[in-house]
Amino acid sequence: MTSIHMKDQLVAGTIEIKGSGGDSIEAYYASPTGEGPYSSVIVIHHMPGFDDATKEITRNFAYHGYRSICPNLYSREAPGASPDDAAATARSMGGVPDERLVGDVSGAVDFLRSLDDTTKKVAVIGYCSGGRQSFLAACSLPLDAAIDCYGAYVVASPPEGAPLKVGPILDKAKDLSCPLLGLFGEEDKFPTPEEVAELDRTLQDLGKEHEFHSYPGAGHAFFAPNRPSYRVEAANDGWQKIWAFLAKNL
Amino acid sequence: MCTYLTEKVSVVGSGKGANGWFKVTDLSVYFDHPVHAPFGHSLNLDFLNPELGPSYRLALELNPATARALAQAILDVLDKIPVTEEDEQQSFASDS
Numbered sequence: 001m002t003s004i005h006m007k008d009q010l011v012a013g014t015i016e017i018k019g020s021g022g023d024s025i026e027a028y029y030a031s032p033t034g035e036g037p038y039s040s041v042i043v044i045h046h047m048p049g050f051d052d053a054t055k056e057i058t059r060n061f062a063y064h065g066y067r068s069i070c071p072n073l074y075s076r077e078a079p080g081a082s083p084d085d086a087a088a089t090a091r092s093m094g095g096v097p098d099e100r101l102v103g104d105v106s107g108a109v110d111f112l113r114s115l116d117d118t119t120k121k122v123a124v125i126g127y128c129s130g131g132r133q134s135f136l137a138a139c140s141l142p143l144d145a146a147i148d149c150y151g152a153y154v155v156a157s158p159p160e161g162a163p164l165k166v167g168p169i170l171d172k173a174k175d176l177s178c179p180l181l182g183l184f185g186e187e188d189k190f191p192t193p194e195e196v197a198e199l200d201r202t203l204q205d206l207g208k209e210h211e212f213h214s215y216p217g218a219g220h221a222f223f224a225p226n227r228p229s230y231r232v233e234a235a236n237d238g239w240q241k242i243w244a245f246l247a248k249n250l
Numbered sequence: 251m252c253t254y255l256t257e258k259v260s261v262v263g264s265g266k267g268a269n270g271w272f273k274v275t276d277l278s279v280y281f282d283h284p285v286h287a288p289f290g291h292s293l294n295l296d297f298l299n300p301e302l303g304p305s306y307r308l309a310l311e312l313n314p315a316t317a318r319a320l321a322q323a324i325l326d327v328l329d330k331i332p333v334t335e336e337d338e339q340q341s342f343a344s345d346s
Contacts, residue, residue, distance in 0.1 A: 046283075047282070047283070048283055048285060077304070078303075078304035081303070081304035081305055082304075082305070084285045084309070085304040085305050085307050086304055088278065088296040088298065088304070088307055088309065089298070089300065089304040089307075091256055091278055091280070091296070092256075092258065092276055092278045092296065092298055092300065093300070128283075158255070159255045219290075220290075221283070221290075227283070227290065228288060228289065228290050229290050
């Protein structure tokens with residue numbers, strides 16, 4: 001076989017890491033293979049789960065020069081299940097408790113900081129429900145940067161009777177450990193522009209470094225290229241904002 | 251949006267999924283992102299049996315008009331036949 005010299009080579013695959021409570025959980029890991037040192041990004045998947053689209057996002061961070069890992073938040077409820085079945089099972093069981101989420105992200109941080117050839121700098125990013133969880137992680141753990149992509153229920157309460165274990169977490173803003181990039185759609189109802197404005201004001205009052213962008217004509221999940229909510233202009237600009245933010249803070 | 255809003259229903263019955271027929275014990279009803287239907291959101295039904303595992307699942311992703319028509323059709327069918335109290339209370343012998 002002919003040997004092919006590759007630049008920008010990366011490796012990606014599923015591994016096991018220690019999560020909350022020392023539990024062994026599945027995670028998708030992607031990394032450049034060249035010489036480091038590397039900074040890292042933790043990707044928190046959306047409610048539909050540990051799916052192909054989220055793994056592609058994880059690989060994209062590796063392509064851009066970051067070690068990246070996405071813990072499977074549904075590892076315990078549905079080990080080995082397909083992402084959609086796992087998401088349905090997790091939803092039926094009440095979703096991911098906040099404390100466990102923080103423990104799983106903490107486990108991912110420990111894993112990344114234990115690797116050779118690392119700057120030990122770690123960012124977290126999450127989409128949709130993962131946006132809220134990214135903010136939660138950044139308010140609970142010492143991180144270097146956090147990105148919240150349209151996370152709902154940071155400010156507002158979930159609908160009456162919602163069985164999932166989530167609630168507003170604005171009171172945690174005082175503990176935000178790192179700069180926060182927020183990317184939102186002006187047409188989104190979860191979170192509404194008013195909720196985004198309230199979070200912005202709260203962080204301003206607390207003197208917490210943050211940078212928010214809200215895109216006109218974009219609603220929820222505007223980054224998702226496999227969904228009708230995709231908005232190319234907002235997504236392209238959002239990715240540019242992400243690369244600049246990570247370059248500045250990692 | 252991730253609406254989070256989920257109605258849960260206890261179920262007595264059977265469904266056919268990827269593993270063939272199985273006993274259904276739980277139903278989740280929610281309006282959220284679909285996996286397959288090309289809509290932003292859909293009315294989703296997950297018929298489940300958590301004891302058997304995540305892959306024992308019968309899933310539907312419907313547009314709201316279809317979901318309303320389905321709900322009405324179910325009520326219409328039940329109203330048109332004389333369903334007895336005994337019919338209403340049928341269960342699996344293993345549950346009694």
